[in-house]
Amino acid sequence: MKEEECKHLLESLKACPIDNTFKIIGKKFTVHILRNMTKLGQTRFNQFLDSVEGINPKTLSARLREMEKNGIIEKRIYAGTPVKIEYAITKKGLALNPVLESMAAFSMQYCSKDIFKDGKPRLLKEIYSKPSEAA
CATH class of the missing domain: 1.10.10.10 (Winged helix-like DNA-binding domain superfamily/Winged helix DNA-binding domain)
Structure with missing residues (x-):
């Protein structure tokens, strides 16, 4: 721009x-x-x-x-x-879902020591996958 x-x-x-x-x-x-x-x-x-x-x-x-x-x-x-x-x-509330997911992804990647017991970074899809996706 x-x-x-x-x-x-x-x-x-x-x-x-x-x-x-x-x-x-x-x-x-x-x-x-x-x-x-x-x-x-x-x-x-x-x-x-x-x-x-x-x-x-x-x-x-x-x-x-x-x-x-x-x-x-x-x-x-x-x-x-x-x-x-x-x-x-x-519908307006659902539009916030990508914002929440971005917040979660940020923490899981860059603050993993604060949120995971093993301190290892994870991807959003590893945590919030649907049961059919986990297989």
Whole structure:
């Protein structure tokens, strides 16, 4: 990109796109909830509460509301006794999957000593492969 084109692009920005994305997913536990929805198929409040280490019910409620407000997830309420509430990831939320995968790939490659017991780097597909792909 030429310097003049770059200047024009920067002048057209209202905000930094990276900063804006961070405002949407950067709060504590948001990416953990997204990870659990996309990788583990979790949809229920108690599933998140049990699997996201260190989260409490008040914080989980706040994050789910924020994610819903931002259009990342949607809340589905099913009538019955008791009322059943599930959360579903939206198309907009699914579009964040490559971002999360890039974050994971970075850590697995460059911070492997911090995340793996043997300290050896791994590829994303080695960790998040589907059962049929692992064979």
